[in-house]
Amino acid sequence: MRKMTNRLVLLGFLLGVLFWIFDSYIDASFFGKESFAQTFFNPSIFEIYIRSFVMLLFLAFSIYVETIITILKKTEAELKRVSHQNKLILDSAGEGIFGLDLQGNITFLNPSVVNLTGYDEKELIGKNSHNLIHRLKQDGTPFPKDDCPICAAYRDGVVRHEENDVFWRKDGTSFPVEYVSTPILEKNVLIGAVVVFKDISDRKKMEETHLENMRLLVANKAKSGFLANMSHELRTPLNSIIGFSELLKQRSGLNEKQEHYIENILKSSKHLLELIDDILDISKVEAGKIELTIEKTSLIGIINETVSLIKDNAQKNNISLIKELDPQLDIIEADKRRIKQVLFNLLSNSIKFSKKEGGIATIKTKKEGDMVKISVSDTGIGINVDKMERLFKSFEQLDSGSARKYGGAGLGLVISKQLVELHGGKIMAESKEGEGTTFTFLLPLMKKEKN
Numbered sequence: 115m116r117k118m119t120n121r122l123v124l125l126g127f128l129l130g131v132l133f134w135i136f137d138s139y140i141d142a143s144f145f146g147k148e149s150f151a152q153t154f155f156n157p158s159i160f161e162i163y164i165r166s167f168v169m170l171l172f173l174a175f176s177i178y179v180e181t182i183i184t185i186l187k188k189t190e191a192e193l194k195r196v197s198h199q200n201k202l203i204l205d206s207a208g209e210g211i212f213g214l215d216l217q218g219n220i221t222f223l224n225p226s227v228v229n230l231t232g233y234d235e236k237e238l239i240g241k242n243s244h245n246l247i248h249r250l251k252q253d254g255t256p257f258p259k260d261d262c263p264i265c266a267a268y269r270d271g272v273v274r275h276e277e278n279d280v281f282w283r284k285d286g287t288s289f290p291v292e293y294v295s296t297p298i299l300e301k302n303v304l305i306g307a308v309v310v311f312k313d314i315s316d317r318k319k320m321e322e323t324h325l326e327n328m329r330l331l332v333a334n335k336a337k338s339g340f341l342a343n344m345s346h347e348l349r350t351p352l353n354s355i356i357g358f359s360e361l362l363k364q365r366s367g368l369n370e371k372q373e374h375y376i377e378n379i380l381k382s383s384k385h386l387l388e389l390i391d392d393i394l395d396i397s398k399v400e401a402g403k404i405e406l407t408i409e410k411t412s413l414i415g416i417i418n419e420t421v422s423l424i425k426d427n428a429q430k431n432n433i434s435l436i437k438e439l440d441p442q443l444d445i446i447e448a449d450k451r452r453i454k455q456v457l458f459n460l461l462s463n464s465i466k467f468s469k470k471e472g473g474i475a476t477i478k479t480k481k482e483g484d485m486v487k488i489s490v491s492d493t494g495i496g497i498n499v500d501k502m503e504r505l506f507k508s509f510e511q512l513d514s515g516s517a518r519k520y521g522g523a524g525l526g527l528v529i530s531k532q533l534v535e536l537h538g539g540k541i542m543a544e545s546k547e548g549e550g551t552t553f554t555f556l557l558p559l560m561k562k563e564k565n
């Protein structure tokens with residue numbers, strides 16, 4: 115401001131001095147009254163008035179011009195700032211933004227339009243947007259301009275919002291879009307529209323995945339329901355086969371061959387029943403139909419009962435069963451039958467996957483805070499590190515030949531995991547191939563009240 119005032123005073127002063135010289139010259143040359151020096155240094159009072167008045171006029175004029183220039187400069191700077199800001203906003207918007215005139219020709223666009231459509235700016239500006247990127251519908255049939263919501267906005271001045279449409283790229287492929295077409299008014303006169311659109315491919319994919327998951331969930335529930343029903347239907351005749359085979363076996367007078375056949379029928383039926391029970395359990399768990407009966411029960415009792423169930427099998431396979439039980443730990447709150455089932459699964463695996471020469475299976479218990487730690491270790495064939503993560507998956511047997519070699523359906527560990535987790539616990543495995551495996555599961559000592 116100070117700089118401007120100094121400049122104006124100097125300009126006014128200079129113009130004043132120039133006028134003073136000019137006027138003295140005119141007076142001396144044309145009117146010839148006095149010499150130039152006399153009229154310059156010693157003017158009459160009238161001339162002083164005139165010259166001072168003109169000098170003031172010059173000064174006022176300079177101030178006026180300077181003020182106008184300053185205002186213009188400020189306006190220009192503000193305009194530059196605003197348009198730079200607008201450009202930044204347009205350039206950084208992830209959405210494609212373009213303007214249309216009343217014919218539907220593109221008047222401006224941001225870089226996202228170029229990125230999303232594959233056309234460059236020159237190919238878009240001045241061109242009809244509908245013909246370029248919106249000429250076809252989702253099903254590939256022509257999209258008449260009269261039905262186009264974008265065009266409707268600059269025709270009738272009403273905002274259009276479309277959530278599910280497609281735009282077409284330069285390479286002929288399409289992409290799903292959501293857009294808003296807003297009319298542009300200038301002094302209440304419709305002059306075009308601005309379109310803001312976004313590529314909704316990711317949203318569509320997420321929606322499809324969600325739908326697919328829902329479909330799978332329903333199918334899975336139906337499958338579990340079917341399995342549960344089927345297992346139930348299968349058990350009934352199987353139980354009668356087992357019952358009658360046992361009756362037959364007890365009859366005297368059977369020859370050796372007949373006894374052998376009956377023995378085979380019994381063995382196979384019992385194996386089948388075990389499988390069906392496992393499948394029933396799995397489907398119940400998946401359908402969320404297993405309900406635990408939690409009660410105060412003796413952990414030592416559970417272990418002893420399980421060991422006596424499996425003792426013969428262990429002996430046959432030359433496995434010594436060892437118990438290392440925490441003397442501080444006995445009564446826990448759990449579903450006795452289900453914990454027995456988990457222990458039985460783990461112990462039968464220790465025996466099943468033992469080495470030819472036999473080995474040791476150890477059951478350990480330990481109280482850890484408000485949890486119970488139970489582990490079953492063996493000195494068997496062990497598990498390959500790469501296969502550990504598949505351990506607790508349904509129908510997974512780590513060796514493809516496992517079913518033939520060892521029997522089983524690959525359900526024992528899945529069921530065990532689910533049962534332990536239903537108790538609010540967790541199960542883990544550690545193993546070294548060729549050396550042995552330890553399965554450890556943690557259970558809450560007391561039943562956890564649900565919030």
Ligand SMILES: Nc1ncnc2c1ncn2[C@@H]1O[C@H](COP(=O)(O)OP(=O)(O)OP(=O)(O)O)[C@@H](O)[C@H]1O
Pocket residue numbers: 392459463464466467492494495496497505510511512513516521522523524525526527528551
């Ligand atoms: N103690 C173990 N030592 C070595 N491998 C084991 C042991 N326990 C489980 N596995 C491996 O994990 C796989 C899955 O075990 P899981 O108990 O779920 O199924 P399974 O014993 O094969 O069949 P099922 O238990 O249904 O009769 C087994 O096939 C085996 O390859």
Ligand SMILES: [Mg+2]
Pocket residue numbers: 459462463522525526527
């Ligand atoms: Mg098993």
